[in-house]
Amino acid sequence: MTAVMSRLxxxxxxxxxxxxxxAGINEVYNRLRExxxxxYLVSAMxxxxxEVTxxxxAEANRVRDPLRGAYPSAGVNASFDRQGSVTNDTHILAFSDVDLLAVNENFYDVETVQPGATYxxxxxxxxxxxxxxSSVQILRQQFPTARVDDSNSVAVKIEGGALRRKVDVVPCNWWHTDKYVRSRExxxxxxxxxxxxxxxRIPNKPFLHNARIDERDNRVGGNLRRVVRLLKSLRYDANTRAGSNKCQSSLLTQTGGCGMFCSCRVNYASSTPGRLIMS
Structure with a gap:
């Protein structure tokens, strides 16, 4: 009972x-008499x-806006997007961070040689x-009281100061897959x-990942996201009691998980509908 209470x-x-x-008014654990x-199980799903999401x-946008304004004078031509569990509604933390993609628009990669593409x-x-x-310099200028961490190889991390959430700025470029060239989706x-x-430059397909979650979640009446949140919650809360809270489990698509920084794996086995495998 103590362990369950601790987890709850x-x-x-x-x-x-x-x-x-x-925010707490709508939480299930405040209404259930079970x-x-x-x-715990129902709430974790x-x-x-x-409003919290x-x-x-909004905090990602607060980081994006000064970058967007200052990039041109730094000689950077970039657009912005997002990836990660917050974008597909499988996050389990009110203080989740978010990946802000800073996409270099000067060039793009192709999967195979495509008509009209130039070198x-x-x-x-x-x-x-x-x-x-440029991202590091701009963020340090615009958020002087925040911590800007440039030590990670794939993301510039900023948190603290006036920011209420951590934001990871992820430099990247577009990758025009053969399927994208045909579909333009x-x-x-x-x-x-x-x-x-x-x-x-490491290939990743965050938008396909989110689309697959939507497709499979709709197929099972919203239960896929519920199960993913439950699995992530079980591992996160267990790790918290053990002194670690690094679980970022999500669905394993061909991109290899919920994003570039996923350390845990939950695999949706499409050949066996409804089957989830955690590894």
Whole structure:
């Protein structure tokens, strides 16, 4: 009973933001009159309060806007997008961070040679490093009291100061897959994330990942997201009691998980409908 109570309390703490006064009113655990274990299981399946989620996305926009304004004077031509669990509604933390994609628009990669594509003659590594170094400089100027961490090889992390959430700025470029060339659907468009340590550009398909979650969740009446949240919650709360909280489990698509930084794996086996495998 103590373990269940501890897990339920951990769930309460990670789902609420004290700054959002009304968020707790809609939480299931405040309405259920069931045993604690049942209350935990049902509550863990629920989405984070939409008002809290909007706050997370708003903080990403607060980081995006000064970058967008200052990039041109730094010689950077970039657009912005997002990836990660907040974008597909499988996040389980009121204080989830969000990946802000800073997409270099000077060039794009192709899967195979495509009609009309021309060779980009400039140094793509230098271009990508310019996006990253400019991001660091701009963020330090615009958010002087925040912590800007440039140590990660694929993301510039900013948190603290006036920001209420951590935001990871991820330099990348577009990847025009063969399927995207045919369909022109955003879900078929990939990105290549720049690794500053190795100068590699790592392929990823965050929009396809989200589209597959939508498709399969709709197929089973919303139960896919519920199960993903439950699995993530079970592992996160167990790790919290053990002194670690690094679970970022999600669905394993061909991109390899919920995003570039996923350390845990939940695999939706499409050949066996409804089957989830955690590894």
């Amino acid at each position: 309390e951990a769930l309460r703490q990670r789902r609420l933001d004290p700054a959002v006064k009304m 045993p604690e274990a049942v209350t 629920q989405p984070i309060d939409p 909007q706050l997370i996305l 980009y003659g400039n140094d793509t590594t230098a271009d990508m490093r310019r996006v990253r170094t 955003k879900q078929d468009k990939g990105i290549k994330v720049f690794n500053n340590a190795t100068a590699e």
